[in-house]
Amino acid sequence: MTIPHQAGYPNRGCGLCRAVAHATLLVLVGSVLVMSYPQLTGHVQPMADAGNDVRHASVVSGRGASLSAFVNDANASTDEATDAVGQGLPATVVSGATVAGDLFKLPLAQTIIPKRPRKDLVLYTVQAGDNLSTIAERYDVDIDTLIWANDKLEEDPDYLTIGQQLVIPPVSGVLYTAKDGDTVADIAKKFKGDVRTISELEYNKLVAPSMNIISGTKIMIPGGEKPYQPRLVYIGGNAVMVNAPRGGGRFVWPTTGYISTYFSAGGHRGIDIAGPPGTPVYAADAGVVILAGWDGGYGNCIIIDHGNGFQTLYAHLAAFYPQTGSNVRRGQAIGKMGSTGNSTGPHLHFEVLYGGGLVNPLKYLPQ
Template structure:
């Protein structure tokens, strides 16, 4: 004999408009939710409230379909969540981080702003503000989304809550640290707001690539003493051997400038010189060049070309000319002057992808030279430059693991070994 099970009165539990399960008692569901909220508040030490809309509907169902009371908490934990009253920092209407209260949020913003409001010696701060439209707004968020002031500051500064850090050891420098951690000197300087490359043992550095979530714009005015690059004069001596010798080494002059600059997160974005006064005039460097020039082998077809190039900067060579690296890398200190290897016209000057700040000079005799990863550029496209003229300063921009000059020599468009052309 077959028996049909009778349906009984039951409660359908509806979460955010969707029926999730059936149970026997509405009151048991409410009590379970209340206890879950109390437990969460005890864990987080926050006042919480249910984020979901929970409704009930009287239905009839088979007893086997009802969820027992002892299983309610596990099931509800998958369906609902709790929110805490908090505040969120928004930049251009995008939430970037949430904190427990407005006081903590203001503290974090002021700390970040003041860090990039620091001025250098001889500077005065004129203006300091966020580039984005920044607001602090009341919000309801999950407890695990609320950051401490320390974590919120770290997130805004680096773009991540868990940046990798490195403790400086005796003998370390930024170039070595960048190489060990597969990053770039510029990235380390930006992440740690470093204005120089001086390090102290025990100093802690963030060594991952960072992308700050906010940008602080600072306008400053100041005065400083800068070098005036010396010019180079080449004297041709028909009786001299095919070499270049220095008759007068030359020396840079000095000038006192006043300027106004705009900085973004501590990096100069624009600078205008408002006045300058010469303190010491530069002394011209005089080179004596023999009439006959040496032969330089070019890679590929025609074999031999003639020409002598000056070194753009003197220093150790960290990378030599080889397959996949059509250049030599000459290491040095950031800010060291880079000089044109020969006279010519600037055909490219600016940012060039992995080369960073880069200059290309056409010397008009089939030769051209490239100077990459510069810190700053002193010339512009179309400008005529003389041999030995300061065209840039050595740096580490672009895909670079430390300050150096990536120096390429091209003959008729094909790279050759610079060491064959340098004197």
């Protein structure tokens, strides 16, 4: 496939751009056919600079089609095209003139999150199917950042409901509300941050690191950490204060062997990993053991609460070492593979729960 030469379009000769153009043209040709604009050919060319939150829309050739039709193809609204005109592009293009070789800029669609730090906080409304991992990934921050920025989550990371509003900080780190007399240096020290990165973050709007911070101002500490606060955990119905280790959200494989049964939603609640009896079983992440004992069909069973919304369950154990209420480290040996309870042969039945709901363990285990 060849692309008609178009005057004024930069970098047409660049091999990489040509490859990108080929790929995008292929996609657009498909959509043009479907959208029945037979005269319209062209493509949407993303900016080479991924850090920029605009995209280029470039008409390679547009015979007999209005820009508005092309704008439709570019999934842009008329308002966006008007904005583009506001950026110094000719208004006649938008008013329905035939287009050929016009280049215009459109803001990125809102579902595409730019990689550079956001300038402001995002207020996100929790939707069905969300969990802290998916929200964190979507906004390119870590789970702890979400927990630290939202009091309710800090009290209980399992607490996430549809319609709940979460504050999403612009980058990973700690969002802190300044108190009277705070200086940037104090705040940096308190949260293991860095004066320079705090001062340079656009969101903080600090003219100089030495400036006085008005009490109540929210200051973001990029890469900062909040000192870990012991929290209440419920064991056997009684709330007890436990200086509990909290999981980092990265799991290790709980044992070795081969997967004999996979997870299925509404069916098999976890994965089965089969191996020789006595194979060591490890805690997938740090946490508190909330059950260590016999659990009906699960036989000898351990459940660990990782304090970040995740719990993991290890069933059919031949032996287990920690007791209910014990703290465990990530990768700590907690028992031996067996076939206790409702089991036909030695294997580990391993479940991952998030916010109380079962999830596919393979999504969280290293590949």
